[in-house]
Structure formats: structure tokens, C-alpha cells
Amino acid sequence: MIKCPSCGKRHPENTLFCDDCGAYLLAEGRKRTDPLAVEDVDWMETEFGATGALESQDAVPMTIRLSILDTGRQIEFTLDREISIGRLDPATATFPDIDLTNDEALEKGVSRRHAKITRKGTELYLEDLGSVNGTLLNGKRLTPYLPHALSDRDEIRVGRLLMRIHMI
Amino acid sequence: MRLNQHQDYYEVLGISAQATEQEVKAAYRTLVRRFHPDTNTDPDAKEIFQRTQEAYEVLRDPEQRKAYDRWRERHGLSNPSPLVLQCTPSHRQLPARDEEQMLYLLLEITPNNKVPTKRLPFNLCLVIDRSTSMQGVRLQRVKDATNFIIDFLDESDIFALVTFNDRAEIVIPAQSQVDKAFAKSRISTIRSTGGTEILQGMLAGLNELDRWRSPDLVNHLILLTDGQTYGGEKECLDEADRALGRQISITTMGIGQDWNDKLLDEIAHRSGGTSTYIDSASKVTSVFRECIHSLATIVARGAQISMQTPTGVRIQEAFQVSPQLKWLPVRHGAISLGRIDAEQPCSLILEVLIGPQVIGQTHVAHIELDADIPSVSHRQAPIKHSVQIEIAPNLIDVEPAPPSIVSALGKLAIFKMQEKTMDDLERGNIEQASQRLETMATRLLNIGENELAKAALLEAGRLARTGHLSPEGRKKIRYGTRSLSMLPKEIRHD
Numbered sequence: 313m314i315k316c317p318s319c320g321k322r323h324p325e326n327t328l329f330c331d332d333c334g335a336y337l338l339a340e341g342r343k344r345t346d347p348l349a350v351e352d353v354d355w356m357e358t359e360f361g362a363t364g365a366l367e368s369q370d371a372v373p374m375t376i377r378l379s380i381l382d383t384g385r386q387i388e389f390t391l392d393r394e395i396s397i398g399r400l401d402p403a404t405a406t407f408p409d410i411d412l413t414n415d416e417a418l419e420k421g422v423s424r425r426h427a428k429i430t431r432k433g434t435e436l437y438l439e440d441l442g443s444v445n446g447t448l449l450n451g452k453r454l455t456p457y458l459p460h461a462l463s464d465r466d467e468i469r470v471g472r473l474l475m476r477i478h479m480i
Numbered sequence: 481m482r483l484n485q486h487q488d489y490y491e492v493l494g495i496s497a498q499a500t501e502q503e504v505k506a507a508y509r510t511l512v513r514r515f516h517p518d519t520n521t522d523p524d525a526k527e528i529f530q531r532t533q534e535a536y537e538v539l540r541d542p543e544q545r546k547a548y549d550r551w552r553e554r555h556g557l558s559n560p561s562p563l564v565l566q567c568t569p570s571h572r573q574l575p576a577r578d579e580e581q582m583l584y585l586l587l588e589i590t591p592n593n594k595v596p597t598k599r600l601p602f603n604l605c606l607v608i609d610r611s612t613s614m615q616g617v618r619l620q621r622v623k624d625a626t627n628f629i630i631d632f633l634d635e636s637d638i639f640a641l642v643t644f645n646d647r648a649e650i651v652i653p654a655q656s657q658v659d660k661a662f663a664k665s666r667i668s669t670i671r672s673t674g675g676t677e678i679l680q681g682m683l684a685g686l687n688e689l690d691r692w693r694s695p696d697l698v699n700h701l702i703l704l705t706d707g708q709t710y711g712g713e714k715e716c717l718d719e720a721d722r723a724l725g726r727q728i729s730i731t732t733m734g735i736g737q738d739w740n741d742k743l744l745d746e747i748a749h750r751s752g753g754t755s756t757y758i759d760s761a762s763k764v765t766s767v768f769r770e771c772i773h774s775l776a777t778i779v780a781r782g783a784q785i786s787m788q789t790p791t792g793v794r795i796q797e798a799f800q801v802s803p804q805l806k807w808l809p810v811r812h813g814a815i816s817l818g819r820i821d822a823e824q825p826c827s828l829i830l831e832v833l834i835g836p837q838v839i840g841q842t843h844v845a846h847i848e849l850d851a852d853i854p855s856v857s858h859r860q861a862p863i864k865h866s867v868q869i870e871i872a873p874n875l876i877d878v879e880p881a882p883p884s885i886v887s888a889l890g891k892l893a894i895f896k897m898q899e900k901t902m903d904d905l906e907r908g909n910i911e912q913a914s915q916r917l918e919t920m921a922t923r924l925l926n927i928g929e930n931e932l933a934k935a936a937l938l939e940a941g942r943l944a945r946t947g948h949l950s951p952e953g954r955k956k957i958r959y960g961t962r963s964l965s966m967l968p969k970e971i972r973h974d
Contacts, residue, residue, distance in 0.1 A: 313579065324833055325581035326574065326878060328886060329893035332900070333916075334923040336890065338880070442576055442873045456874040457576075457839070 376429070376436070381474040383415045388480075391431045396441075397470060398426040412473060421445035421471030427454075429462070436462040436479075445471040489535035489548060494846065494866045496565070497549070501540075506868040508536040510843045562595040562779055562856065563820065565849045567865045570881035576873045578836050585830040585867060586801075586885050589849060591779040591822040597855040599776050601636040603697040604629075605654065607685040608670070609705040610643040615672040618735060621761040622704060623667050625768040630663050632772055638697065640688035641667070644681030645674030646710075654688040678705055678743075679712035682719050689728050696854070698775050699726070702768075703747070704733040704758075708740050716743065720750035729753040729819065731771050735761065737951040741958060752818040754804060757959035759952075770823075774803075777822035780851035785828070786814040788846040792835035795845075801888045802827045804962045805895040820851065829888055837871045844869055891964040894923050898961040905949070914943040917957075932960040 313322045316330035316337060323330065327337055378387045387410055389395055398408035399417040406424040411417075423443035430437050437459035440447035447454045448469035454460055464479040490497050493507040514520065515529040538544045570584035591597065606629065608622055626641065633639055640654035641663075651666050652658070685701050693699050701723070709716070723730055730751040732744035735758040748755040758767050787795055787810075798808040798815050803824035808815045820826050834844060843866060850862040880886075897920045904913035917940035924933035939953040949957075 323582070325577055325579065326571065327582040328570070328584070328881060329889050331893055331896040333919050334890075334893040334897050336886075442875070444876055446874075 375480045377478040377480055378410065378468075378475050379478065380412070380415050381476060385415060391429070391436070395429045396425065397428060398422065398424050398441075400424075412470070415473060417471070417473065420473045422473055423471070426470045427468075430459065432459075438462050438468065443470070487531065487535075488552070489539055491864075492531050492535040493539065494864055496863065496865060497552075498564075501542075503866075503868070504536070504539045506841050507866055508532060508540075509841050510866075510868060512536075561861075561863055562592050562597055562853050563783075563849065563851060563863060564590050564592050565847070565863045565865055566590070567847055567867055568882060568885065569844075569867055569869055570885050571869060571878055573870045573872050573875055573879060574834065575875040575878060576837070576839055576871050580833045580835050583832045583834050583844065583869065584881065584885055584889065585832055585845065585847075586827060586882075586888060587785065587830065587847065588825065588827045589783070589817075589820055590825045591777075591820070597777075597779055597822070600696065600698045600778060600854050601634065601638070602775065603638045603654070603689055603692045603694070603699045604775070605640040605642060605685045605688045605701050607642045607644065607648075607681040607701060607703045609645070609676055609678075609681070609707065610670055610672045611645045611674055611676040611707055612672055613676075613706050613736075613738070618706065618761045619670065619672050621764045622735075623670065625765040626667050627664055628765055628768055629772060630658065630660050630667070632776075633658055633660070638692045639663075640685070642681055642684045642688060643670055644677065644684065645672075646677050646680070648680040648684035650684060650688065654691050656692075676705060676707040676709055677712060678703070678709040679715050679719070681705075682716055682747075686719060686723060686726075686728065690726070693726060693728065695727065698778060699728040700753075700775055701728060701730045701751075702733065702771060703730060703744075704735060704764075705739050705744070706734070706736045707738050709743065713740075713743055716747055717750060720747045723751040731756065733758055733767060733771075734955070735764065737955065741955055752816075757955050759956065774821045774823045778819050778854065779822050780820040780853050781818070783817040783820050783826075783849065783851035784814055785817060786848045786850070787830070788813060789832070790843055792837065793844050794833050794835075796831040796833050798831070799829045799892055799895075800826065801829050801892060805891060805964060806962065807899070817851075827888070829885075829892060834869075839871050839873050841868055842871050843867070890923075890927055891961075894920060894927075894964060895961050897923070898957060902958070910943060910947050914940045917943065927964075929960075929964065932956070932964075935960065 314325055314327065314337060315322055316333065316335055318335045319330060319333040321330055321332045323337065329336055375388060375390050389409065395410060396408040397410045397412065398406060399422050400407060400411040400413050401424045408425065412422050421444065425441045426443040427438060427440050427447045430439065438447065438449060438454065439459040440454045440456045442456045449460055450467050462477060464477070466477050468475045468477060490499070493504065493511065495503055495507045511532045512529065515525045515532065517526045517529055538548050566588040568586040574581060574583065606626060610619065635657050638654055638656045639652065639658050640650070641652040643649050643651055651670065652663055682703065689699055689701060720730060728751065730748055730753040732748040732753070732755040734741060734744050745755045756767055758764055789795060795810060798810050800806045800808055803826065808828065817826060832844060845867045847865040847867065848862045897916055901913045901916045901920070904916060917936050921933045921936040921940065924936060935953055935956045939949050939957060942953065943949060
């Protein structure tokens with residue numbers, strides 16, 4: 313959903329005019345993620361889970377800590393369900409589990425729905441959700457919508473925001 | 481090249497013969513995916529699959545396609561339709577979303593210039609108000625305009641003239657081979673007196689039309705009035721309904737400020753005609769001319785658009801954006817458009833809501849245009865169009881919509897505001913109506929409609945002070961916004 317900037321009425325994505333107040337919804341500044349300058353980054357191999365598989369099979373990590381490298385913020389969360397990473401936007405009803413708004417997410421090109429972390433059996437996976445500026449794992453760009461296995465101390469980059477993952 | 485005698489390859493792929501290479505490819509992909517024998521267990525699937533492949537093999541190759549087109553023409557499969565249907569989506573690519581998103585479709589129906597059409601003879605009746613209020617310049621201008629119609633008539637046209645005040649008078653009974661000099665002398669004798677009873681005029685006029693009524697004629701009534709009718713409103717609407725059933729359409733024209741716009745709109749709408757506002761007597765002739773030209777260039781009648789959408793895709797609303805802006809009711813997936821003329825091509829906007837879709841090429845709608853083409857003896861096959869878009873997972877930025885769509889939507893947005901303003905007023909929500917008019921004035925200024933913007937601003941002020949619109953302002957705004965589509969102007973964004 314998008315919200316009309318002049319009267320607040322809600323419309324489906326890609327609506328061009330507000331039919332309540334006639335505002336052109338693209339011209340009057342939607343708070344959208346701007347694409348960052350194009351960078352030359354290698355794409356991650358696309359085989360499912362080919363790299364970085366979790367080495368220790370004995371324990372299933374239940375808790376994970378993400379440290380945001382730029383701001384030093386640490387976030388801990390339990391992996392009893394899917395964890396979404398993005399930027400809070402009540403206007404479009406986006407409420408990510410890990411909200412990076414206070415880490416300058418908008419400026420650093422983080423999408424509202426950017427990526428997610430899921431657990432399958434003993435392994436953890438990171439998946440880019442078709443974000444504007446992409447997700448990088450250890451410097452390699454992830455193919456959108458293709459989950460990639462995560463290891464302890466992996467470096468995750470969403471837009472220009474750097475994070476490191478710690479499995480506890 | 482192997483040609484199946486009974487198979488039109490374009491029909492197999494569900495596309496028009498004018499389809500682009502991309503459209504051919506997209507249609508093929510969709511069909512093949514749907515009917516692949518590995519996934520589709522339907523007994524017919526295999527045959528459809530094979531036919532699809534056969535059709536694609538030929539149409540994908542420009543050389544083979546050209547040869548096929550020639551073969552098709554020789555075998556009369558390519559009977560060119562007198563109508564052309566163009567279908568433009570606001571976006572060819574949309575991002576993958578887990579919620580509904582909007583896609584606009586612009587449908588343009590234009591006459592095919594390559595197919596000659598002949599003018600259908602008229603069975604026309606002019607019904608003119610001659611109440612006291614019409615006296616002076618107003619009646620004189622109406623007489624001039626009527627003389628213009630007389631001069632336009634051919635020998636095969638049938639014409640009748642009815643005037644009315646409290647009762648109706650048949651000035652010229654329905655006849656072909658109208659004696660023009662005599663008709664004009666009859667017109668000059670019309671005097672204004674008495675009240676206004678629209679029903680009397682309508683009844684007499686429809687009666688005249690009934691005498692010659694035939695499907696081979698343009699059966700049409702033009703009703704012009706300047707006042708409120710004394711009673712009989714419901715009966716007028718019943719007559720309009722009956723006219724539709726007898727294939728008689730009605731154009732209503734209101735002159736001056738005192739007529740009932742809602743009644744005239746409804747009469748025209750129910751009979752499948754249009755209503756017009758004539759703000760000054762000097763414009764009567766040009767309004768008559770426009771109406772006559774549109775009747776003289778009718779290409780199709782009873783036109784209907786039907787739409788099919790797959791699960792997860794739905795048509796939210798449909799609007800006509802040309803010749804006039806109006807909301808179109810969708811009944812059982814179909815929209816009735818009535819007559820199409822060459823003078824003012826018809827275009828529509830469909831608001832399509834796309835639910836979450838699988839990534840890749842997606843079929844979003846199947847559009848069919850069916851119409852009765854009077855210049856062709858047999859009924860033409862419907863024109864079909866299949867609309868496909870691509871759902872792209874990593875779409876960086878949605879490509880901007882084509883300017884033709886943005887401009888049409890801009891006017892549509894203003895039209896919707898106008899409708900909402902009138903709704904606000906009916907509910908007694910004066911303050912909101914006034915605010916809406918003010919915002920509307922800003923939007924009108926943005927698209928360069930300064931006159932209309934001024935009228936909206938004036939009325940917004942009047943509304944805030946007095947709680948009412950002036951009858952003149954109300955008509956200016958209602959009919960002005962409806963006609964926005966007629967004046968193509970570059971859209972500006974603030």
C-alpha cells in the first residue's frame with residue numbers, strides 16, 4: 313500500500329493518482345528507497361547452499377546476534393520463526409523484525425522489505441527479498457529470492473549497511 | 481510451410497493480426513506453460529499444445545509470418561475489421577509484491593481507416609422547447625441551428641420537428657426527401673409561449689420516430705430545453721428506457737442555467753445517448769453540428785467490451801475517458817459502450833488490481849470487443865486482445881507509465897473529485913465539498929484549464945459563504961470536467 317502524501321488516503325502500489333484529492337502520487341515525493349550508485353560486485357554462486365554451510369552439526373543455534381558495524385548497535389533475536397530485515401514504514405504496513413531505520417537505513421539504501429533469515433533444520437539461510445540495492449554476503453551479491461546458507465561471523469551487507477552475524 | 485486449412489494462427493495464440501513480435505512470444509509462452517502435456521492432464525491439452533507450437537513456429541519468423549498473412553488474406557481470414565482496438569498497459573513490468581498493486585489499461589477504439597464505411601441514413605427527430613423563457617436571441621439561435629440540420633440532410637434521411645411548451649406540436653411530421661425551403665418557412669413560424677413539459681415533447685418526438693424506425697437507420701432524438709419540467713420526471717425516464725429498447729438514442733441539450741441537469745443526464749444515459757450543456761445561445765449551432773457529425777460517422781453500434789481475468793487479478797473500476805469522462809458500470813465482466821463514431825474515438829481506462837503473482841510473464845486480462853457494424857452485412861468476429869506483463873523480482877524502478885495514460889488519469893482524477901464534491905453536497909457536507917473544489921482548482925491549474933479552475937475557485941468561495949453552488953457554476957463544473965478529455969493538453973506536475 314502507498315499513502316497519498318497530501319490527504320493520507322491509502323492506495324494499492326503503483327496507483328498514479330489519488331482519487332480523493334487528485335494528487336499525482338509519484339511526483340509528490342514517496343518515501344521510497346533510491347537506488348545507490350552502481351557498484352561492481354561479483355554475484356554469489358547460485359547453487360543452493362553451496363558455500364558457507366554451517367560446520368558444526370551438533371547444536372542448532374537458537375539465538376543469533378547481529379552487530380551493526382557502523383553504529384555499533386547489537387540486536388539479539390531467537391530463531392523460532394522467520395526474521396525479516398528492513399525499514400519500518402507504517403504507511404505501507406511494513407513492520408520488519410529487525411528495523412534498521414535508526415541506523416540510517418533510508419540513506420543507506422535499505423528497502424522496506426529487504427531480506428530475511430530463516431532456519432531449515434540445522435542450517436540458517438539468508439534471502440534477499442528483491443530489494444532495490446541488493447544484499448551481499450561476504451562481499452558477494454545474492455540472487456534475489458534465493459536463500460543462501462549462513463555461517464558464524466559472516467558479513468551481511470544490506471544496501472550500504474554492514475552487519476556481522478554471531479551465532480550464540 | 482504446412483498450413484492447416486481451418487486454423488487461424490492468430491486466433492490460436494489469442495492475439496490480433498497486428499500483434500508485435502513481443503506479443504506473439506508472450507502469448508506463446510503463456511499458452512505453452514498452461515497446456516504443456518507434462519503438467520496439464522486435460523485430454524485436449526495435447527492438441528492445444530501442438531497447435532500453439534505450430535502457430536508459433538510460423539508467426540515467430542518474419543518471413544514466414546508475411547507469407548502466412550498473404551495466405552490468410554487470400555482465404556478471407558483477414559477480413560479487416562472496421563474497428564481497431566488498442567490496449568496499452570501502464571506498465572509492462574511490475575515488481576513482485578506480496579500485496580495487490582495497480583495496473584491501468586488504456587483501451588482505445590478507433591475506426592480502421594482502411595475500411596470504407598458509408599453513412600447510415602438518419603431517422604432523426606428534433607424536439608425543441610418553445611416556452612416563454614426561450615424568447616428572443618435564444619430561440620432565434622435555435623432556429624438558425626435547426627436550419628443547419630435541414631441543410632445537412634440527404635434525400636434518404638428522415639426528419640421530424642416537434643416543439644413543446646405545456647403541450648407538443650408537430651411542426652414537421654416525419655418524412656424523407658424533406659422540402660428544405662418549406663421546412664425552413666415552417667421553422668420561422670415557431671413562437672415562444674407557455675411553460676415547459678418535457679414529457680409532452682418526448683412522447684410526440686418518439687411517436688414520430690416510431691413511424692419509420694428501422695435497424696438500417698440511425699434512430700435518434702435530440703431534445704433541447706432551457707427549463708425545469710413541470711412534473712412527469714419519472715415518466716420521462718420510463719420513456720428513455722423504452723427508447724433504448726426500441727434502439728432510439730436520445731441526446732439532451734440544456735441551454736442557460738435553469739434546467740434540471742440530473743434529469744437530462746439520466747434521460748440521455750438511459751437511452752444510450754449523451755447530454756450537453758450550452759452555456760450561451762451563440763453556441764447552439766456548433767453543438768448541433770457536433771451532434772450531427774457524430775451521428776453521421778457512426779462506425780459501430782451496441783459495442784461491448786468483455787473482460788476475463790485469471791484468479792488473483794480483478795478489474796476494480798472502468799471509466800470512459802473519451803469522448804466524455806464517465807464511470808462505466810461493469811456487469812458480468814462486460815461494459816456496454818453503445819455507439820462508436822469516427823468523429824470522436826472512444827477510449828477507456830480499466831483499473832486492474834494485480835494480486836501476488838508468480839515471477840515471470842503473467843497473463844493479466846483477456847479483452848474482447850464485440851460490436852454491430854452497420855456497414856457490413858454479417859456480424860464480425862470479436863476483436864481479441866490478450867494483455868501480458870512481466871513480474872520481475874529485482875525490478876529496480878518501475879518504468880514510468882506512458883504519457884497518454886498519465887494524462888488520461890490526471891483528468892480522470894479531477895472528474896472523480898467533481899463526482900465526490902456533488903456527493904458531499906447531497907449529503908450536506910458543505911465544508912468538505914468546498915475544500916474539495918479548492919483542491920480541484922489547483923489540479924485544474926496544473927493541467928492548464930484556467931477557466932474551469934477559476935469557476936471551481938469561485939464556487940468554492942460561494943459554497944463556504946452561502947452553503948450553495950450557483951446553478952451556473954454547478955453546470956460549468958459538472959459539464960466542464962466531463963469534457964476535459966476533449967482538450968488534449970500537456971500535463972504539468974507541481
